[in-house]
Amino acid sequence: MPEPAFFVVMLAKIAVVFGLMLLSVAYLTWLERKVISDFQVRLGPMRVGPHGLLQPIADGIKLMFKEDIIPEAADRAIYVLAPTLALIPAFISFAVIPFGDRVRLFGQSIDMVISDVNVGLLYLFGVASLGVYGIVLGGWASNNKYALLGGLRSAAQMISYELSMGLSVVGVLMLSESLSLVRIVGAQSKAWFILLQPIGFLIFLICAIAETNRAPFDLPEAETELVAGFHVEYSSMKFAMYFMAEYANMITVAALATTLFLGGWRGPFLPPVVWFLAKLYLVIFLFIWIRATLPRFRYDQLMRFGWKVLLPLALANIVITAAFVALR
């Protein structure tokens, strides 16, 4: 492919993915509210537009025009920086996830992935591990004890569960023999890895929920005990940025689960992108379902579960998979 065309295609892909991501983040809030209301046998947002479809837009406009408050005792520089630090990793991690097969367009073959890097999975884990900065720094800079406690909790929680998350995908790596997500999807042409790695998938899913700070692992922002946790002092667009980061993380993690365990864009009859989105939203629905069903863990339960159950389980999974791969 000639260089200018390459750059045009690249920019177009980035623009499309970024735009869709923003749109999905906005409508995920609507989806979550609707699904949870269904679980609780009520209607949810209905006023703004048909079935409340314009609610995210109304919310966005409202947040934009809210007063932006910075607490007097806050560390201003970091207070302002922290929401951005939460948002950026959430968005750039999508760069290595393949969302479709190679297609031919205008006589060029185009990969349906922004960048197929050799160390794609490691890149994702690297970027994901940066998400904790936004939360910890936001909690500290607010100069509020609830916020600080939320920040500290989330630091401990995210480091602990990142470990098991990393170990849970080692089985997939051994089976696919690659760190590139495109090749991992390629390796699932015969069987999805959820069939070969059911325990790995389960551990991954649990850790993913913990990493995105969602119920039942939403201790960093537990409303009933920490008011709102690390973002209690945030208002207006800064609050919105935390909110967007959380939902963007949810999409990324669901996309990763789809890519690693559910065969990525693979599927019969329908076009690959449709399959990818269908699986993605299935995982997201699962997340919402879990949130509507399970109560929150206590902090010591959370730590014990992460270190004494998930970690040994993940290690055992690796040993078994390794034996399987070696004997094959």
Place this chain on the structure above:
Amino acid sequence: MRGAGCGVRGAMTGTVPLSAYLILSAALFAIGVIGVVIRRNALIIFMAIELMLNAVNLTFVAFSKFLGSMDGQIIVFFVMAVAAAEVALGLAIIIALYRNKESVNVDDINLLKG
């Protein structure tokens, strides 16, 4: 075959020479040493040590590229693993010290002076 590095002179045209990486690494290492010497906060001294380790890592990776050997990168991998262990222990020691002394200032930690 020999000669991996080349002078800074005449190198501004194309690729970055090995010497540029080595000079940068030396400067970073020097900053780390200065930090250890001038600061009194144990945590920041610790950070300066990490900085020095990283300066050395840069040298290893640069040599690995310019000498066509993977050994440098593998040693960096080991350095990182050991650094992680070191940080876990070092921070645990600092926490233990803080419990006893209510301070992380290295000037206050002088029990052995008697």
Place this chain on the structure above:
Amino acid sequence: MEWLLFVPLAALALGTAAFVILLRNPIYCALALVGTFFALSGLYLLLQAEFVAVVQVIIYAGAIMVLFLFVIMLLDVGHEPPPWLRRDRPRLLLGLGLVALLVLELAVAIGSWIAPGIRGPYTSDYVNAVGNTQLIGRLLFTEFLIPFEITSIILLIAIVGAMVLARRQ
């Protein structure tokens, strides 16, 4: 082209490193150090060491510095009391001058130096063909197997040691 990336990254590394040892608030120092690690990661990418670059971000920025932040917040050590730089200004300046001289000398010495030694078999083309990560993995489990295993013991000892040290009596 390479200089275009090298110079800003080097400047970023040096600038943030200077902030690490000059700023008073430990949190700011830690953040500056994260900046240094990112600059170094970029330099590793420039040196075609993708694996090391990514691992640098995961281990240093993602784990080690988060631990630092965690401890700084937990202990609430705040600012160093003034004078946070040692009192002896003249001696400090003398020392800094000597350091600058040493770095300058090194720069001159290194600049006119030709690396001796024989080039290894891992040329850029070969590494790109096989893959940087694959090569490191292969070497780790063959030539460097024993150091690799010893590293795991070191990490285990560190875990146990950290728990013993930080536990409340």
